[in-house]
Amino acid sequence: MERVPNLTRADAVEAVRNPLAFIAARWTPTPRTVQRAALSALVMAVVIVVTGGAVRLTGSGLGCPTWPKCTDDSLTATSAMGFHGAIEFGNRMLTYVLxxxxxxxIIAARSEKPYRRSLTRLGWAQFWIVMSNAILGGIVVLVGLNPYTVAAHFVATTALITVAAVMWQRTREGDTAPRPLVGKPVQQLVWFMVAAAALLILVGTVVTGAGPHAGDSSEVERMPLDWETVSKVHAVLAWIVVSLTFALWFILKAVDAPAGPLHRTRDLFLVLLSQGVIGYVQYFTDLPEFLVGLHMLGSALVWIGVLRVLLALRERSDGESPGVPAQSYAATGSSVTGPS
Structure with a gap:
C-alpha cells in the first residue's frame, strides 16, 4: 500500500491560503467524476425546488418564525414546534447539502486537467446564487411569506438550475468555439421557445402568489389578482410552448437534423405533455397538495428540457479530433459552417 506523504509546514500554509489550488495540485479527477459532480449539483437544485414546495404546501412556511435562527431562542427546531417546525428546519438543512x-x-472542475476556467466560474456562479438565495429565503420568512418575495425566491432557484444545467453540459464537451448544428431560422425558433418557457415559469409564480396555498396556516397576504384568470393565461402560455416544441421537432425531422437536437426536442415534448396533464388535473380537482408538488417538479424538469434543447443546437469538440463535416439544411434557409 502506498504511503500517504506527510504534509510539511509549507504544505499546510498553502492548504490554508488556497485550498482549491492545493487540492488541484495533488488530485486529477476523471472526466466522469467531473460530470457526476456537476450532475449532483443540478439534482440538488431540483430537490430544493421540491422540498421548498413541500414547505409551502404543508403550511410550514413559518414553521421557523425567524431567520437565521429557527426561533429567537433556538438555532434549531424544537419538539414544541411540532411538524411544521421540523419541515421548515429540514428544508433549511438541505441548503447545506446543496x-x-x-x-x-467546484473542486472537481478546479482540479480537472487541463484547467478550464470557464467551468470553474460556472461552479462559483452557483455558489453565489445559493448564498444570495439563502439570504432571500430569510427575507421571505422575516416579511411573513410576502408572495412577491416567494416568487423571487423561486426565480432565483430557477437561475441556479440554469447555471447548473449549463455546467453539466459543459463538462461533456470541449472548449473550442461552438459549431452550430442547425441554421439560423431554427435557432431563432428555439430562442423564441426559450423566451416563451421563461414567461410561462414567471406567470406560474404569479399563479402561486395569487392561489390558495399561501405557505402557512395563518392569514398570509396574496397577490391582488384573480387566480382563475392568471391560471388561464398560464395555460395559454403552456400551449404556446407545446406548439413551438412540436413545430421544432417537425422541422428538425424534415431537414434531417442531427440526432441530438431531435431527441432532446422529443424528450421535452413528452415532459410538457406530462406536465400539462398534471396541471389540468390539479386545476379541476381543487389543487391537491401532492399534484401541486408534482407540478413544481415538472416545472424544473421542463426548464431543464428547454435548456438541453438550446444547448444541443451546437457542439464543441475537445480540440483533439477533427470536426464533423458541415451539413446543409436547405429547408432552414441557412447552412452550417465551420467553427465561429
Whole structure:
C-alpha cells in the first residue's frame, strides 16, 4: 500500500491560503467524476425546488418564525414546534447539502486537467446564487411569506438550475468555439421557445402568489389578482410552448437534423405533455397538495428540457479530433459552417 506523504509546514500554509489550488495540485479527477459532480449539483437544485414546495404546501412556511435562527431562542427546531417546525428546519438543512454538492462541483472542475476556467466560474456562479438565495429565503420568512418575495425566491432557484444545467453540459464537451448544428431560422425558433418557457415559469409564480396555498396556516397576504384568470393565461402560455416544441421537432425531422437536437426536442415534448396533464388535473380537482408538488417538479424538469434543447443546437469538440463535416439544411434557409 502506498504511503500517504506527510504534509510539511509549507504544505499546510498553502492548504490554508488556497485550498482549491492545493487540492488541484495533488488530485486529477476523471472526466466522469467531473460530470457526476456537476450532475449532483443540478439534482440538488431540483430537490430544493421540491422540498421548498413541500414547505409551502404543508403550511410550514413559518414553521421557523425567524431567520437565521429557527426561533429567537433556538438555532434549531424544537419538539414544541411540532411538524411544521421540523419541515421548515429540514428544508433549511438541505441548503447545506446543496452547498456541499456545489462545492464538490467546484473542486472537481478546479482540479480537472487541463484547467478550464470557464467551468470553474460556472461552479462559483452557483455558489453565489445559493448564498444570495439563502439570504432571500430569510427575507421571505422575516416579511411573513410576502408572495412577491416567494416568487423571487423561486426565480432565483430557477437561475441556479440554469447555471447548473449549463455546467453539466459543459463538462461533456470541449472548449473550442461552438459549431452550430442547425441554421439560423431554427435557432431563432428555439430562442423564441426559450423566451416563451421563461414567461410561462414567471406567470406560474404569479399563479402561486395569487392561489390558495399561501405557505402557512395563518392569514398570509396574496397577490391582488384573480387566480382563475392568471391560471388561464398560464395555460395559454403552456400551449404556446407545446406548439413551438412540436413545430421544432417537425422541422428538425424534415431537414434531417442531427440526432441530438431531435431527441432532446422529443424528450421535452413528452415532459410538457406530462406536465400539462398534471396541471389540468390539479386545476379541476381543487389543487391537491401532492399534484401541486408534482407540478413544481415538472416545472424544473421542463426548464431543464428547454435548456438541453438550446444547448444541443451546437457542439464543441475537445480540440483533439477533427470536426464533423458541415451539413446543409436547405429547408432552414441557412447552412452550417465551420467553427465561429
Amino acid at each position: 452547498c456541499a454538492a456545489v462545492g464538490w462541483a
